[in-house]
Amino acid sequence: MIKNVDNPALEIHDLTVSYDRKPVLWGVDLTVPVGSIAAIIGPNGAGKSTLIKSIMGLIELSSGYSKIFGEDLNDIRSRVSYVPQKESVDWDFPASVLDIVMMGRYAAIGLFKRPRKADKEAALLALDQVGMLAFKERQISQLSGGQQQRVFLARALTQQADIYFMDEPFAGVDAATEKTIIQLLKKLAAQGKTIIVVHHDLQSVTSYFDWVIMLNLRLVASGPTDEVFTTKLIEETYGGKLTLLSEVGELMKKEQFPAREK
Amino acid sequence: MKELVLDFFSFSDPNVRYVVFGSILLSVSSAIVGCFTFLKKKALVGDVISHAVLPGICLSFMISGTKDPFLLIIGAFITGWLSIVVMDYIIQNSKIKEDTATGLSLSVFFGLGILLLTYIQHSGNAAQSGLDSFLFGKAAALVGKDLVAFGIIAIAILVVVFFFYKEFKLLAFDSAFAKSTGIPVKRIELILSSITVMAVVTGIQAVGVVLMAAMLITPAAAARFWTDRLPYMLLFAAIIGAFSGLTGAFISYAAPAMPTGPWIVMVVSLIAVFSFFFAPKKGIVIRLVKQRKIQRRLLEENILKSLYKIGEINDDFELARNQAEITEMRRFTPNQLVSGLKRLRLQGFINKKNNLWSLTQEGYQKGQRVVRLHRLWELYLTKYLRIAPDHVHEDAENIEHVITPELEKKLEALLEYPEYDPHQTEIPYRQ
Numbered sequence: 001m002i003k004n005v006d007n008p009a010l011e012i013h014d015l016t017v018s019y020d021r022k023p024v025l026w027g028v029d030l031t032v033p034v035g036s037i038a039a040i041i042g043p044n045g046a047g048k049s050t051l052i053k054s055i056m057g058l059i060e061l062s063s064g065y066s067k068i069f070g071e072d073l074n075d076i077r078s079r080v081s082y083v084p085q086k087e088s089v090d091w092d093f094p095a096s097v098l099d100i101v102m103m104g105r106y107a108a109i110g111l112f113k114r115p116r117k118a119d120k121e122a123a124l125l126a127l128d129q130v131g132m133l134a135f136k137e138r139q140i141s142q143l144s145g146g147q148q149q150r151v152f153l154a155r156a157l158t159q160q161a162d163i164y165f166m167d168e169p170f171a172g173v174d175a176a177t178e179k180t181i182i183q184l185l186k187k188l189a190a191q192g193k194t195i196i197v198v199h200h201d202l203q204s205v206t207s208y209f210d211w212v213i214m215l216n217l218r219l220v221a222s223g224p225t226d227e228v229f230t231t232k233l234i235e236e237t238y239g240g241k242l243t244l245l246s247e248v249g250e251l252m253k254k255e256q257f258p259a260r261e262k
Numbered sequence: 263m264k265e266l267v268l269d270f271f272s273f274s275d276p277n278v279r280y281v282v283f284g285s286i287l288l289s290v291s292s293a294i295v296g297c298f299t300f301l302k303k304k305a306l307v308g309d310v311i312s313h314a315v316l317p318g319i320c321l322s323f324m325i326s327g328t329k330d331p332f333l334l335i336i337g338a339f340i341t342g343w344l345s346i347v348v349m350d351y352i353i354q355n356s357k358i359k360e361d362t363a364t365g366l367s368l369s370v371f372f373g374l375g376i377l378l379l380t381y382i383q384h385s386g387n388a389a390q391s392g393l394d395s396f397l398f399g400k401a402a403a404l405v406g407k408d409l410v411a412f413g414i415i416a417i418a419i420l421v422v423v424f425f426f427y428k429e430f431k432l433l434a435f436d437s438a439f440a441k442s443t444g445i446p447v448k449r450i451e452l453i454l455s456s457i458t459v460m461a462v463v464t465g466i467q468a469v470g471v472v473l474m475a476a477m478l479i480t481p482a483a484a485a486r487f488w489t490d491r492l493p494y495m496l497l498f499a500a501i502i503g504a505f506s507g508l509t510g511a512f513i514s515y516a517a518p519a520m521p522t523g524p525w526i527v528m529v530v531s532l533i534a535v536f537s538f539f540f541a542p543k544k545g546i547v548i549r550l551v552k553q554r555k556i557q558r559r560l561l562e563e564n565i566l567k568s569l570y571k572i573g574e575i576n577d578d579f580e581l582a583r584n585q586a587e588i589t590e591m592r593r594f595t596p597n598q599l600v601s602g603l604k605r606l607r608l609q610g611f612i613n614k615k616n617n618l619w620s621l622t623q624e625g626y627q628k629g630q631r632v633v634r635l636h637r638l639w640e641l642y643l644t645k646y647l648r649i650a651p652d653h654v655h656e657d658a659e660n661i662e663h664v665i666t667p668e669l670e671k672k673l674e675a676l677l678e679y680p681e682y683d684p685h686q687t688e689i690p691y692r693q
Contacts, residue, residue, distance in 0.1 A: 020357075056442045077444035089436045093301065094492045103432050107443035112425050139490040159443070 001233060003223030005033040007070070009163050009194035010055070015064035016260075017047070017054050022253035023062065023217075024050055026245065030213060030222040032196060034069075037189045038211035039199040039225075043238050046216045048198045049085070052165045056082045062259030068163055078108065081161035085168050086148045091140050098136040100151055101127055104158035119158075126157035131180055146177030153181060163194040171200060182208055205229055217245055270515050276406070278515060284404040284412050285507035285526060288468055289477060291416040292461040293503030294423055296478035297485070297496050299458060301434040305479045307346065307455075310368045311462045312474035314345030316375025319396055320382055329392065331411045335463050342459040345371045372471070399470030401522035402514055408467060415464045419457045423496075430454060431492055469523035476527045481506070484534035487541035506530040560663055561594075561602045563632050566611060567662075568592045569621050570629030574690075579626055582618035630690050631670075636662040637683035638673050644684045645677070651684035 008031035017025040025047040032038050040048045053059045055066045057073050068076050081104075104126070105119040127133045130150040135143070143151065149169055156164060170178055185195050185208075196213075199205065205212060205225065212229050214220040214237040221228040221237070252259070273279045299307055315338040322337025323329065345367050352363040379397075382390045395403065404412075423430065429450045432440045441447045458478070465477045485498035510526030539546050568591040573579035585599060594602070603619060606612045611625030621629060639661045640654040649657075665673065683689055 053438075056438075058438055058441055074444070077442075080442070082439060082442035084436065084438050084442075088438060090303075093435050094486065094490050094495050095431070095435065096491065099431075099492075100435070103428075103435070103439070104443075106428055106432055106440075107445050109428070111429065115428070141490070155439075 001221040001223055001228050002030060002219060003227065004031045007034065008032055009034040009036070009069060010196065011067045011070070012051075012055070013064050013066070015051075015054065015066060016062040017050055017059055018062045018252070018259050020253055021256050021259070022249045023259060024249075025054070025215075026218045027064070028215075028219045029064075030219060032194065032211055032213070032222075034194055035189055035192050036211040037185055037195045037197070037209050038213060039197055039205055039209040040213045040215060041199050041202065041205065041237065042215035042220075046237075048215055049167050051213075051215065052082075052167055052196070052198060056080075056165060078159075079162040081156040081159040081164045083152050083156045083164065083166040083169060085171070086145070086152055088167075091143065091148060093140060095140055096136065097127070097132060097138050097140060097143070097151055098123060100140060101136075101154045101158060104155040108159075122158045122160075123154070126154040129157060129184060130154045144174070146173040149173050149177060150180065153184065161193070164188070164196070166195065166197045168198050168200065170197075170204075202234070217249075266516055267512075270512055278511075280404045280406060280409050281401055281515070281522060282508060282511045284409050285401055285468060285511045285522060286504050287409075287412045287416040287507075288461075288465045289481075289503035289507035289526060289530075290500045291419040292465045292474075292477040293481035293485075293499040294496055295419060295454075295458050295461040296480075297482040297492075297499050298423075298430050298434055298454060300479055300482035300486070301492075306364050306368075306475070307349075307458065308462060308478035309475035310345050310349060310364055310371075311342045311459050312466055312471050313368045313375070314371035315342045315459075315463055315466055316396060316471055317341045317371055317378055318375075319393070320375060320378035323382065323390070323393060324378070327387075331408050331467070335411060335415075338463040338466070339459055341371060341375075342462060343456065346455050346459070375471075395470075396466055397470055398472065399466065399468050399521075399523035401468035401511070401526070404468065412464050415460050419461055422453060422457050426450060426453060469527055473523060473527045476530065477503075480527075480530045480534045484530070484537040487537040487544050502530065502533050506533065558602075558605070561598055562606055562609075562611075563628070563663055564592060565594070565599065565602045565606060566621070566625055566629035567632040567636075568629075569612070569619065570626065570633055573621070573626075574633075579621060582613070582615055582620035584618055588619070627692065630692070632662050634690055635665050635670060635673075637687060637689045638670075638677060638680070639665070640683050640685070641677055641680055641689075642673060654684065 010030075010032040012028050012030050015025060015028040016023055028051065040051060042048050050059060054061055055068075055073070066073070068080055073080065098120075101123040102115055102119060105115060105122060109115055109119060124133065124136065127136055130153050132147065132150045132154060135147065140148070140151065149172075153166075153169065156166075169181055173181070185197070189195055197209070199209070206229060209225055211223070212225050213222045214228065214233060216237050221233045251257070269275075270278060273282065296308065299305060318337035318339065318341030319334050320337075321341070322334050325337075326333045349363050349367040352358050352366065353360055358366070379394060382393060392400075392403070429440070429445060432445065433447060433450060433454070437447055461478065462474055465474050469477055481499040481502040482495070484502055485495045488498055489495050506526045506529040509529045510522050513525045514520045514522040537545070540548075542548060565588065568588050569583065570579070572583055572587060572591055573581075585596070585603075588594070588599065589596075603612065603614075606625065607614055611622055611628060613620050613622055636658045639658040640651070643649045643654040643657060644651050679691070680689060
């Protein structure tokens with residue numbers, strides 16, 4: 001069940017990604033409409049983070065492409081924001097909360113230039129939006145998991161993007177933070193922004209998201225939540241890997257086969 | 263001694279000038295670059311580069327036939343830089359992990375360097391004498407021309423760090439995010455490794471291949487203990503570097519048999535060790551002092567609690583008790599008990615009369631509070647965590663010392679001022 005839309009915010013075409021020749025995503029093909037809050041769900045090792053990272057150009061593709069608002073990522077970077085998993089960085093870094101949030105502005109500020117007052121204002125506003133203004137001078141190693149996630153979110157907000165890719169923003173956060181984040185995401189979506197989130201908790205899918213992408217090495221489903229988030233498709237997504245697919249992948253790794261004939 | 267100091271700091275001797283300013287320049291520039299290598303957790307990269315510089319120096323000498331510092335630096339720069347490229351290539355294109363690739367790159371380049379050096383030394387070329395000083399460094403032999411080269415490189419490094427400060431910072435913290443925003447991460451990484459190589463190449467003439475890694479990483483590691491902000495960390499690292507450079511130069515001036523480079527490293531290492539032990543907040547000593555304080559508090563509260571419980575059993579809080587009675591209530595070693603009792607007496611929580619001990623009014627309150635918290639916590643565990651009553655004691659023994667007055671109030675309100683704990687013992691409240 002893969003539903004496609006016209007003029008999508010995100011279009012993925014025949015995307016295959018391999019690690020050490022072993023495909024971890026096979027031929028993903030989907031579209032996500034503008035203004036939606038979309039969840040990427042699937043079991044551990046299904047390729048959820050890999051999908052986001054390959055859209056952000058952080059992983060080399062074996063085949064296919066992705067387009068954002070119909071354009072290549074490189075032509076549209078300033079309208080795209082990426083929130084990595086909070087575990088991907090070392091929080092014992094000598095910086096304050098404000099320092100980290102300001103980093104969202106660095107690309108816009110440009111090389112050789114110092115942050116301006118307006119950049120600081122934008123960072124403070126973003127901190128206020130995630131309820132962390134009082135912590136702006138706090139050393140980042142003293143933050144709780146939920147506060148770290150809010151800081152990452154604030155950093156993304158300063159980018160003033162039109163589409164946000166978030167890797168597990170709800171993982172390991174407290175209930176209050178989860179509520180703050182989802183309210184913020186809904187507010188952004190109401191302003192016409194598109195939000196794509198790697199998500200783990202099936203309980204909250206229907207209340208948080210209006211679009212669902214179901215992955216398990218291959219795309220199982222993509223479409224509006226009320227159409228695709230069905231028992232049958234959930235079972236198909238979580239019902240174990242396709243044994244044949246995994247075996248072929250292992251074989252490609254063993255034989256060092258290319259993903260596509262050149 | 264005074265004369266010696268005056269002589270040295272007048273800098274009238276050009277040799278002293280060269281050595282001092284050379285040492286300071288190279289220490290400061292490597293300290294600043296080192297902060298970023300340190301934060302990127304690439305501490306061993308400095309070691310790889312410094313070893314990989316040797317074949318470049320030898321090749322450069324073999325081709326040019328002179329020991330012109332500029333030519334040697336160029337050769338050193340090329341192989342130093344190549345070693346990082348090789349290392350990164352191995353990591354990215356093979357199954358070999360980072361630590362192995364680091365060791366591989368280091369030893370292969372250094373082996374090649376030693377091979378070339380030995381060849382040159384046996385070639386009978388008269389100009390070669392002194393090339394081996396790159397192995398262990400020879401700061402005392404710095405001349406004016408070296409100083410100019412150092413100066414140019416140090417300034418270049420500082421300028422680069424100044425202009426790329428925010429990018430270096432972002433890359434060190436979160437390079438995936440940097441890449442996603444379209445910042446040219448690869449090119450900036452290249453710039454950072456280039457200035458690292460430059461810092462190593464300059465430093466190596468003073469402290470040598472083997473000690474160079476210390477010049478990069480140690481000031482950064484020491485500075486990190488004293489601050490939680492990157493700008494201050496850079497500043498402190500630079501100050502530590504400059505101070506070590508100056509001190510190293512002075513020691514070798516005061517005692518002519520003493521080498522400059524190794525002394526610079528010694529001083530920098532001593533500062534790092536000192537920071538490790540004595541830095542506020544993060545130093546070992548402060549942490550030990552804190553732990554000792556907690557141990558003392560635990561002991562004191564446990565003694566008060568025991569005295570209170572004895573009073574509770576006998577329904578007499580006034581009567582003074584001897585040490586055996588207290589030990590019967592709870593096992594203290596005699597030394598612990600005596601020192602604890604002494605401190606409590608000084609603090610005014612207990613009285614002593616004929617070697618018998620009794621609670622003062624304040625001591626009674628404090629002992630009662632610990633007992634109350636213990637029993638409240640036991641009740642909380644059975645009620646809210648559904649832990650069996652016979653399993654809650656151990657946990658409460660610890661938590662009774664942790665709970666603050668604010669938490670105490672919350673706990674009491676939550677449990678609605680209960681009368682009995684899970685073992686049906688009465689919970690004492692303040693009258």
